[in-house]
Amino acid sequence: MRSTIRRGFLLLIGLILLALPLAASASEHNSSQTLFREASNLIAAGDYQAALKTLDQISPPSGRDDAGDFVKSRMQKAQLYHALGAFDEAGSSCREVLALFPDHMEATQFLASLAKAQKSKLALFFDDMKLFLPSLIHGAGMTLFLVVITMMISPLGGLLLALGRMSGVAPLRGLCWSIIWFFRGTPLLLQLFFIYYGLPAFGVTLSPTISAIIGLGINYSAYLAEIIRAGIESIDHGQMEAAKAIGMSYTQAMRRVIIPQTYKRLMPPVGNEFIALIKDTALVSTIAMVELMRSANQMFNTYFNVNVLIIAAMIYLLFTTIFTVTFEKIEKRVGAYENR
Amino acid sequence: MKTDNTRHAIPGDAPIIRLEKVTKRFGHTIAVNAVDLSVMPKEKVVIIGPSGSGKSTLLRAINILEEIDEGAIVFEGRQVGYVEKKGRRALDTPKNVCALRAEIGMVFQHFHLFPHMTVCENIMEGPMTVQGKSREEAHIIAVDMLKKVGLLDKQGVYPATLSGGQKQRVAIARALAMKPKIMLFDEPTSALDPELVGEVFNTIKGLADEGMTMIIVTHQMGFAREIADRVIFMESGQFVTEAPPKEFFGACMKHPRVASFVDSIL
Missing domain, CATH: 1.25.40.10 (Tetratricopeptide repeat domain)
Known part of the structure; x- marks a missing residue:
């Protein structure tokens, strides 16, 4: 106690x-x-x-x-x-x-x-630009590369398809018609998937770049083929006859007389296609190609900064603007004979 | 108005071009119906007749711009456009067809000048592309031809700036640049304003005076009267009558169809 x-x-x-x-x-x-x-x-x-x-x-x-x-x-x-x-x-x-x-x-x-x-909003935007531009420009380079390559392939492919489609040889005509029918009738995205992911099943494995070039090249050839065909058929039939009358072969007449006259008429629709092409290159981001869209997507997922998308849009707009202006200039130049 | 170069078909002389039973159908319509025609070197033949009578089709067949269904066209002893293969008639190779066309000059109603080339380039095109001549050679030819049609001052301009008459004269020069052995004129003045017909007519007349063999399809009776050695009236794919112009516009005018046609034109 x-x-x-x-x-x-x-x-x-x-x-x-x-x-x-x-x-x-x-x-x-x-x-x-x-x-x-x-x-x-x-x-x-x-x-x-x-x-x-x-x-x-x-x-x-x-x-x-x-x-x-x-x-x-x-x-x-x-x-x-x-x-x-x-x-x-x-x-x-x-x-x-x-x-x-x-x-x-x-x-x-x-x-x-x-x-x-x-800081002002603008200054902040420029800060973001400094941060994002290097990799976006890298992606834009790839986009531009694909556009330029496709612009070189597709008019040639389109011309061949168009001439084949107008040929007197029935099997050739059928073949060209089918190619145009297929590649205009299915989504480009599906075509790219098939070439990159599907062809390996048939033992053909292609790199993303080659797949993208093939997919864009054939797809745009098919579209241009119909534009070029319309252009050729819009030339007065008398031109072909006059060319033949001085002894030209079909090939000579096409190359020297008919096709040069289609240039001016082709410029607006072809320019349209090429602007669509610039934007369609974004689809190749789905087959492991790092181009502008994919770069933007990667940056956006890292930073959740909407400015990435705005800057990417600005680069696309820059490209399409340059193309539009250039095509207008070319159109004026190739059509000069009509108003001289 | 006849010149020294005028000549008529003399029996035993070789025609430069000979049509034998030439027939051309468009579906069920017979455009040219078993036509025979011989044209002697330096001869000027004028074909007249209502539209749809098959004159243009006949002319185009000679230049193989139309395939013929029956008969044969023989140019300087060679069949035009076709070969005999195992007794069957077959289309000639494109190469031979082109070679023949190069020797036959053709002038169209609507000129068909190449709009993307200057006047000079239009004329140089044939010699350069078809005959493989150099640019310099072709230019000499072009200048020559332009002098002939009186348009040397227009050599650097594009066809869009020319009048119809000037265009047709350039088209004639373009055909002449290939040094053809025969000239085909398919309604050369039909697309022209009346006041421009004269200059084209004079150009063709000058050519006729130089002794060029020619077949002219026209609605101009003046042509027939002044240039022709022989005038042919064609209707429904057949030759209705043919005669030297004096006779044609004299005696033949008694022929009811000829009389009504000539009346309708004049």
């Missing part, structure tokens, strides 16, 4: 000894907390200037004192200034903290986001 009382007494003494310094610090703590409470009441009331002044009363720590309240007050000030749009003051609040704790993470980040907030 006695020992129990003694143990209880000792516990009481211990508790009192423990509580003494706590009580001493609590008095100081209480004063900061009162200030914080006062400040948040003022903020709630909408008196921000008074709130800022209140927060200012929390003085920098002296010596080994705990600086938590000071840091908290300065960060709150920074946020308040930021909310008020006073970025410079918000910055100096952050710097007060950084002066004490140069590595303080919250202050550093806040300062960085302040810098960002102070």
Whole structure:
């Protein structure tokens, strides 16, 4: 019984000894907390200037004192200034903290986001451009490569298909008709898939680049074939007769007389096709080709930044604009004989 | 108006071109019905007749622009457009057809100049592409031909800027540049304004005076009267009557069809 009382007494003494310094610090703590409470009441009331002044009363720590309240007050000030749009003051609040704790993470980040907030939208866009352009340009190079290659293949393929389609030899005519029918009648995406993923089943494995060139080349040849055929058939039949009458063969008449006259008529529809081609190259991103669309997609998935898509769209527009203007110029030049 | 170069068919002389029972059908319509015709070197034959009578078809058949269904066309002893293969008639090779066409000049109603080439290039095209002549040689020929038709000053322009009469003269020069042995004119003035007929007529007349063999299909009675050694009236794919112009416009006018046709034209 006695020992129990003694143990209880000792516990009481211990508790009192423990509580003494706590009580001493609590008095100081209480004063900061009162200030914080006062400040948040003022903020709630909408008196921000008074709130800022209140927060200012929390003085920098002296010596080994705990600086938590000071840091908290300065960060709150920074946020308040930021909310008020006073970025410079918000910055100096952050710097007060950084002066004490140069590595303080919250202050550093806040300062960085302040810098960002102070930049114009345009400047931010240019920052994104700097970040995204290198890989987008790399992709755009591949897009341009595919467009140029297809632009070289498809008029030739289209001409051969068109001539075959108009040929007097029935099997050749049938074959060319079928090729045009098939490649115009099925989606380009499906054709690309078939060439890249399907042909290996038949023992033909092609690289993505070769697959893309073959797919785009044949598809666009089929489309151009019908345009070219229409162009050739639109030339007055008398031209062919006049060419034959001076002894030209069919081939000579086509090459020297008929086809040169189709150029002007072909420019608008062919230009149209080539603009469609620029955009259709985006489809080859599905067969592991890294071109503009795929680059943009990759960057977007990494950064979730919509500016990537805007910049990619701008590059596509740049390409189509250059093509449109160029084709208009060429059209004027090849048709010059009509109004000279 | 007859010149020294005028000549009539003399028996025993070899015709430059001979048509034997030439027949051409379009479906059930017979455009040319078993026509016989011999044209002597330097002879000028004018064919007249109502439209749809088969004149143009006949002319086009000579240049193998129309295939014929029966008969034969013989140009300087060679059959035109066809060969006998195991007793059957077959189309000649394109190469032979082209070679023959190169020797037969043809002028169309609607000129058919190549619009993407200058006047000079139009004329140079045949000699260069077909005969393989150099640009310089072809240019000399073109200048020569343009002098002949009186359009040397137009050599650098495109056909679009020319009048109809000028276009037809260039078309004549283009045909002449191939140095043809015979010239076929398919209604050369029918597409022209009346005031432009004269210049084309004079060009053809000049050619006739030089002794060019020619077959002219026309509605211009003046042509027939002034140029022809022989005028043929064609109707429904057949030759109704043929005679030297004096006779034709004299005695033959008694022929009721000829009389009514000539009346309708004049």
